[in-house]
Amino acid sequence: MKVELVNLTKRWGNVVGADHITLEIEHGEFVAFLGPSGCGKTTTLLMIAGIYKPTEGLIKFDGKVVNHLAPKDRNIGMVFQSYALYPHMNVLQNIGYPLKLKGVPKQEIRKRVQQVANMMGIGHLLDRKPAQLSGGQQQRVALGRALVKQPDLLLFDEPLSNLDARLRLSMRSEIKRLQLELGITSIYVTHDQVEAMTMADRIAVMKDGKLQAYCPPDELYDRPRTLFIAGFVGNPPMNFINVEVVQEDGEYHARAEGFDLVVPSERGEKAAGRGRVIMGVRPEDVCLADDGIPGEIYVVEPLGRDDLLNVRIGEASIHVLADPTLNLRIGDTVRLRFNTHKVQFFDPQTENSLLWTD
Amino acid sequence: MSIAVAGDTTAARRKWDWARVRATLGAWGFLAPAAILVTVFFFIPVIILFVISLTDLSSSNFSEPLHFVWIENYARLFRDRFFPKILLNTVRYVILTLGFFNVGMALVLALLTTHINRRAGFFFRMIWLLPRITPSVVYILMWRRIAHQPPFGILNQLLAPFGVEPRYWLFEQPWLFVILVNGFVGASFGMIIFTSAIESIPRDYIMAAKVDGASTWQVIRDIILPLIRWPLLFVTTYQSLSLLTSFEYILLLTEGGPGLYTTEVWALTAYKRALKTYFGHNQWGYGAAWGFILVLIGLILSIIYLRVFRFNELVEEPKIDVL
Numbered sequence A: 001m002k003v004e005l006v007n008l009t010k011r012w013g014n015v016v017g018a019d020h021i022t023l024e025i026e027h028g029e030f031v032a033f034l035g036p037s038g039c040g041k042t043t044t045l046l047m048i049a050g051i052y053k054p055t056e057g058l059i060k061f062d063g064k065v066v067n068h069l070a071p072k073d074r075n076i077g078m079v080f081q082s083y084a085l086y087p088h089m090n091v092l093q094n095i096g097y098p099l100k101l102k103g104v105p106k107q108e109i110r111k112r113v114q115q116v117a118n119m120m121g122i123g124h125l126l127d128r129k130p131a132q133l134s135g136g137q138q139q140r141v142a143l144g145r146a147l148v149k150q151p152d153l154l155l156f157d158e159p160l161s162n163l164d165a166r167l168r169l170s171m172r173s174e175i176k177r178l179q180l181e182l183g184i185t186s187i188y189v190t191h192d193q194v195e196a197m198t199m200a201d202r203i204a205v206m207k208d209g210k211l212q213a214y215c216p217p218d219e220l221y222d223r224p225r226t227l228f229i230a231g232f233v234g235n236p237p238m239n240f241i242n243v244e245v246v247q248e249d250g251e252y253h254a255r256a257e258g259f260d261l262v263v264p265s266e267r268g269e270k271a272a273g274r275g276r277v278i279m280g281v282r283p284e285d286v287c288l289a290d291d292g293i294p295g296e297i298y299v300v301e302p303l304g305r306d307d308l309l310n311v312r313i314g315e316a317s318i319h320v321l322a323d324p325t326l327n328l329r330i331g332d333t334v335r336l337r338f339n340t341h342k343v344q345f346f347d348p349q350t351e352n353s354l355l356w357t358d
Numbered sequence B: 001m002s003i004a005v006a007g008d009t010t011a012a013r014r015k016w017d018w019a020r021v022r023a024t025l026g027a028w029g030f031l032a033p034a035a036i037l038v039t040v041f042f043f044i045p046v047i048i049l050f051v052i053s054l055t056d057l058s059s060s061n062f063s064e065p066l067h068f069v070w071i072e073n074y075a076r077l078f079r080d081r082f083f084p085k086i087l088l089n090t091v092r093y094v095i096l097t098l099g100f101f102n103v104g105m106a107l108v109l110a111l112l113t114t115h116i117n118r119r120a121g122f123f124f125r126m127i128w129l130l131p132r133i134t135p136s137v138v139y140i141l142m143w144r145r146i147a148h149q150p151p152f153g154i155l156n157q158l159l160a161p162f163g164v165e166p167r168y169w170l171f172e173q174p175w176l177f178v179i180l181v182n183g184f185v186g187a188s189f190g191m192i193i194f195t196s197a198i199e200s201i202p203r204d205y206i207m208a209a210k211v212d213g214a215s216t217w218q219v220i221r222d223i224i225l226p227l228i229r230w231p232l233l234f235v236t237t238y239q240s241l242s243l244l245t246s247f248e249y250i251l252l253l254t255e256g257g258p259g260l261y262t263t264e265v266w267a268l269t270a271y272k273r274a275l276k277t278y279f280g281h282n283q284w285g286y287g288a289a290w291g292f293i294l295v296l297i298g299l300i301l302s303i304i305y306l307r308v309f310r311f312n313e314l315v316e317e318p319k320i321d322v323l
């Protein structure tokens, strides 16, 4: 099913939950809503589910406006962060509940529940109550309940955030595989960018109720349209340095105190002559090299495979990944080389990208 | 440590006894405050009540030594010409008031006021609390004015424009008013308990049910009611027991009339026999017999309730294992 949101807005008095959100989701697409806590992801999801009435704007399924359709008439499956398994029903009754409401005969319900439960690997737990299940098992029951009625649209509200790291990893790929197999249009709310990047076909980044960007993961990563996206996507986050870009002898230089970097002209020319701008560069695009710019190590954070260094060059503080065997210490001087083909420039006032805004 | 069996060494047995004694002492320590209260204010009075019910103690012989008549009071009670009527009245009073108001109306009110705007819901609940905070004499006086005989009676005046003949409502429909009067007071208790129970149900359950395809009525039937089963049991039990022993509103409204025993319930009979008779002849022994049977009925009812609602099922052991 194709989903369209047009200027979708939700307000409670002065509180804005979602602010003029416009986007389209193609049939069978897997879209992630990504954003920090309180940015309106759940609000938007609940409007799509029909639980909240939009203050303004339209929700369209396959071109038809469904604003006034009750949740039960939307044929949606939803997985909640809390799982919301009915505590007084066993697994069979929980998964079978949507079918029971549709008036499916008992025998048929049993059969279909068993089928879904087997697919989820919980076929042997049908007579358990939710309180008698582990977190991972509850998660599967919730997923089964969302899938059993063969919905046109699947909604996930941070479904993995209550699981331990290992289980989260395996559930992540399991959900992705299921979605691909079944081809059901899905919206997946998360504040975990790794989840969003690895699972989604397209990511909608939200902040303060507003849609910041809506594009495929790699574009989000390589061509961030705002300072917020650049800082929010990527781990460890992008470094930001205040620079001035000037043209000299046909070359573009990004300059700051103790810092002079030649940048490619197709990027440099868009930032030149604007006074102070913000240059962004990801930690993986910086490396230690003998011919680099010198700086002093301020903090060393061992991450296991790498050490995360915080290096000061003049006013700027830059995160770099380094080989732990180098045994670098606080106070050591290192030289940094920047992959200038990946640098970003942002306007400090509007916080928009100088490279990717049309 | 398993239970000591024949053949255990004395040393092992002594060790076992120690642990057991300490555990028992601890348990009694925690139980003591409640146990003392229940003993002093329930068990001892009930025993005294029972002893008195075996005597012919009354206002004419209370200065003499107790004279035991044994089951004579009980025999007299069951032979009473109005015994079946009073029993039936009591059953009718409890079931109708409980069903229509103390549980039924309470549940309807709780559901309604939690499904509308919060402030409006709060306002409605406040209105339903008014009867409970009004002194009972004032409250009953109000009802008697409402159902007064023509040409008076607020009800008569309200219904006159619709062409309804004025009549003495309280006299013609005593049961209707007995139940209304008690129900309007009784409903607020359940309403408050149910409201807080409903509001403490996580919103996610209700949202999930709606997404699963449930209508409002199905959400109530399948999710809300099962999740407030324990408060429902509590209110039903508590209210039916308190209705069983309550009579003040009936006393003030109809005094058990009009006519002979029309609205007289068990507790009212006990009160009249023991403490209020026409000639000042208080038959404490006979009244105690009525009272004691009421206690027995209450106990039996509590046990039935616990069985019917399968109380022990509410406490379930988790069987968590790792996936």
Ligand SMILES: Nc1ncnc2c1ncn2[C@@H]1O[C@H](COP(=O)(O)OP(=O)(O)OP(=O)(O)O)[C@@H](O)[C@H]1O
Binding pocket: A012, A015, A016, A017, A018, A035, A036, A037, A038, A039, A040, A041, A042, A043, A044, A191
């Ligand atoms: N029922 C409500 N009444 C008033 N304000 C609300 C309500 N629900 C949400 N909000 C507000 O709307 C904003 C968005 O909330 P929402 O729950 O959508 O955030 P979220 O992105 O899902 O955050 P999280 O990641 O913490 O779940 C928040 O500021 C929140 O306080």
Ligand SMILES: [Mg+2]
Binding pocket: A041, A042, A043, A157
């Ligand atoms: Mg949320």
